Amino acid sequence: MAAVFEKPPLLQRIAPSLHGFDGPLAFAVFLLACAGLLTMYSSGFDHGTRFADHARNMLLAGFIMFVVAQVPPQRLMRFAVPVYVVGVALLIAVAIFGITKKGAKRWVNIGVVIQPSEILKIGLPLMLAWWFQKREGQLRPFDFMVAGLLLVVPVGLIMKQPDLGTSLLVLAAGLAVIFFAGLPWKLIVPPVLVALVAGVLLIAFEAQLCAEGVRWPILHDYQQQRICTLLDPSKDPLGKGFHIIQGMIAIGSGGLFGKGFMQGTQTHLEFIPERTTDFIFAAYSEEFGLVGTLLLIAGFIFLILRGLAIALEASTLFSRLLAAAITMIFFTYAFVNMGMVSGILPVVGVPLPFISYGGTAMVTLGMGLGILMSIARSRRLVQT
Template identity: 70%
Template sequence: MLSNFDIPLLLGLAVLATLGMVTMYSAGFDHGSRFVDHGRNMLLAALILFTVAQLPPQRLVQLAVPLYTVGVVLLVATALFGITKKGSTRWLNVGIVIQPSEILKIAMPLMLAWWFQKREGQLRPLDFGVAGALLLIPVGLVMKQPDLGTSLLILSGGLYVIFFAGLSWRIILPVVTLGAAGIGLIVIMGDRLCEPDVDWRVLHDYQKHRVCTLLDPTKDPLGKGFHIIQGMIAIGSGGLSGKGFMQGTQTHLEFIPERTTDFIFAAYSEEFGLAGVLTLIATFTFVLMRGLMIAAEAPSVFSRLLAGSLTLSFFTYAMVNMGMVSGILPVVGIPLPFISYGGTAMVTLGLALGMLMSIARSRRIMQT
């Protein structure tokens, strides 16, 4: 059963899973049943991975349109009848409480990969416009909830497909230049833009506060800046080799908020130091490179676009999480793959990696 699987990719994921279990045991030691639950979530993700990997990519093509349609319909239903918690309407009761936006993390790359395969050999600028519309509909609905972190993940997953499909650099470079100029303007004019009377219009107040806190967390060290400051203290105090397993003072004295979920990277860095961080980054990079190799060798346009998007989306999870904990990106609710606690995120990762393994497996079967 394992003979046609991509063994290097499996080994990379196994290393990440091991690091995740070790870190969760320490970070969640006095946090209820987090360690046991994390292990259960990993087993569920592994089961989903191996099950989805048995499906040929041709079956995945058939799921694209129905899954995308169901996801968008559920997002509309969430906007109309959803459950509101802490000011956000992200959940829907359909007998069980679900978060429909999670579906789009998988459905979006599937849908766009299906669209570009359908247009293979006859791509026109209009086709990229249709792909952009298909992407912006769910992204807009998720941002309206509001859920900036999930909307960015859906947006990035779709943009990766559009990029791999052959979007012209004449379009990409101006957008990147404008984005860089906007970030530079925010950094230069940070003090003025972050004054209470300035309305950013496009972003909600809490999103504005996250950006302003990133620029200067010391303005509110016991409030909005507390997460970033404590995360940076924990990372820096780890030194070269770390304080040792179960010896993290910031972690076990509960200075790190959300130490088993979004900020678990701070707990990991404190106990395993620079050596542990480099090991983790090297493992994520290995998985990234292996995923891109699978994409490059995929037998069809659909497989190639889907594998490339899922691989870069996986890496985006890791990059954004480590960046926000390190104080170089705004704080958003994005977990660190296989390290952070979270059942829904683990199931999504299992689905994505199962699809990637399906593509790798189909390539191996065709070669033999």
């Protein structure tokens, strides 16, 4: 009788939940998470409980990934419209009666204080993928116009807060969906050419455009200052250019093999600002050098390629577009963070995935990974 009621081993009970998980994707995330813990221990060991909190955030992201991975893509599609509508409504609430901190109005109190822009990192690609799934086989220019409107509304509200970093991530995810849905090249090439020409003109006339008293009508003052600082950080080496200069010094001083684990002078003498968050890539490069940096970049490239492979193998248009957009979020996170620390992009508040400290960003990453796992899992379950 005892044998009848005997429970199976724990591993046997959870095995069905793990069946179909994408091994290569999980391996890439594991390696990046290990690099993140190693770097956080070095850069944040004297920074309160940063290392322990970072490890806790990773466990939370892993749990969220596991839970979301159990939800089939067809069920995820049902959440697209409600999540998008709630997210945009909360962004409007932020604009009307949001909470202002450090000159930015990004939070709203609904019983708990939340940052609604984080919802749109996942909610916008969900919505756009749902829209193109509904229009599959009958796409017209009007459908792309509607998608553009769905994209512009939340991005505009986020930029108004202002939050340039988050708006770039949301914009990149949305543009990825629209591009992979089949946006005609004749609509892609003109804005790309305009952006290239604007960049060349900005560099050529930097002295006049960044002169004292000149104001750019489109951007906020602090955004203009960040671009001008990027073009010539030596103008204010102890002020606005300090972050970029110290980041580049740390990266360059690492040499080929780095100064060694916990041996970074720029890091531990606190020359690198925000060394556990936005500028942790500089701390990593100083201690692990060019070789370590190339290995880290290779890890991100493998993660991105695996995400695109999952998108390519997905069984529905919704799954393909959503997987591609989530992958582009990871690419944008990594590219923008490394670019701003290296001095090739303006400084914006974008963390380095799995490496930088930050609970909210880690939750978003966990949800994104869970969606990728769900799409990969559904495909494998169908094949078996």
